[in-house]
Amino acid sequence: MLLSFPAASPAFSVPERLVFDLTWTGVKAGTAVLEVVDEKETVRVISTANSARWVSLFYLVDDRVETVLTRGKSAIFIGQPRSYRLKIREGRHRRDKEIIFDQVRHTALFIDHLGKDSDRKEHPVHENVFDPLSVLYYVRTMKxxxxxxxxxxxxxxxKLWNVEIQVLRKEKISTILGEVNAIVIKPLMKSEGIFNRKGEVLIWLTDDPKRIPVRMQTKVAVGAVTATLVGGIY
Structure with missing residues (x-):
C-alpha cells in the first residue's frame, strides 16, 4: 500500500530537460541528462549518464534509463508506468533489465536481458506503484x-519496495538559477535506478512549485559523485 503525503499537481514542465555536470572529488567526470518528452498519450522520461573522455580511458560509464507513463491513468500523478528499461555499463559492470507493467491486471513482468531465457517472471503489484526513475518525478509533486x-x-x-524518503532540512545554495532555497531529501533506495549505489543519496530540490533537482549526490567506494544542474529547459 502506498503511503505518502498528498500529491499536488505536476510540479515539472512537459517537456523538460535538465543537464548536469558530474563531478568526483571536485573534478568533472561526466555529464548526465534528465528529460521528459511529451508523446501525446504517453510521457517518456529518459535518464542518461556518460563519463568524460579522460575517465572513459579506465572506467567507462554509459547508462540509459527510460520509463514510459500512460497519461490519464493515475489519480495521483501525471501517468502510470507502462514500461521501464535500464541499460548500464559502468566499468566491467553491465545490466540490462526491463519491467512491463499491466495496469489492468495489476502485474509487472520483470525481464533480465542478460540473464537466462527463463529469467522472465510476472509479479503482482497494486495501482500506485512506480519504477525507480518515475518515482523521482512523483516525489517532486509531493508535500x-x-x-x-x-x-x-x-x-x-x-521485488516491491516500500521506500522511505527522508526530508532532512532546508538550506540556501548557489546554483545556475542563482541563490535558491532548497529542500534536501534522502531517499533510502534499496534497488538499482537513477543512482546505482548502496551508499547515501542526497537530492536538493528547489523550494518552489517546480521542485527542480539542482543538485544530487551519491557516495561511492572512494569519495562521492555530485550532479550539479548546469542548463536545460525548465
Missing part, C-alpha cells in the same frame, strides 16, 4: 515537510 518521512512503493528487480 514535503522537514523532519517527516514520506513512503512510496517501487517495483524493481523482482
Amino acid at each position: 514535503l515537510e522537514v523532519g517527516k518521512s514520506a513512503y512510496v512503493d517501487i517495483f524493481d528487480s523482482k
Whole structure:
C-alpha cells in the first residue's frame, strides 16, 4: 500500500530537460541528462549518464534509463508506468533489465536481458506503484515537510519496495538559477535506478512549485559523485 503525503499537481514542465555536470572529488567526470518528452498519450522520461573522455580511458560509464507513463491513468500523478528499461555499463559492470507493467491486471513482468531465457517472471503489484526513475518525478509533486518521512512503493528487480524518503532540512545554495532555497531529501533506495549505489543519496530540490533537482549526490567506494544542474529547459 502506498503511503505518502498528498500529491499536488505536476510540479515539472512537459517537456523538460535538465543537464548536469558530474563531478568526483571536485573534478568533472561526466555529464548526465534528465528529460521528459511529451508523446501525446504517453510521457517518456529518459535518464542518461556518460563519463568524460579522460575517465572513459579506465572506467567507462554509459547508462540509459527510460520509463514510459500512460497519461490519464493515475489519480495521483501525471501517468502510470507502462514500461521501464535500464541499460548500464559502468566499468566491467553491465545490466540490462526491463519491467512491463499491466495496469489492468495489476502485474509487472520483470525481464533480465542478460540473464537466462527463463529469467522472465510476472509479479503482482497494486495501482500506485512506480519504477525507480518515475518515482523521482512523483516525489517532486509531493508535500514535503522537514523532519517527516514520506513512503512510496517501487517495483524493481523482482521485488516491491516500500521506500522511505527522508526530508532532512532546508538550506540556501548557489546554483545556475542563482541563490535558491532548497529542500534536501534522502531517499533510502534499496534497488538499482537513477543512482546505482548502496551508499547515501542526497537530492536538493528547489523550494518552489517546480521542485527542480539542482543538485544530487551519491557516495561511492572512494569519495562521492555530485550532479550539479548546469542548463536545460525548465
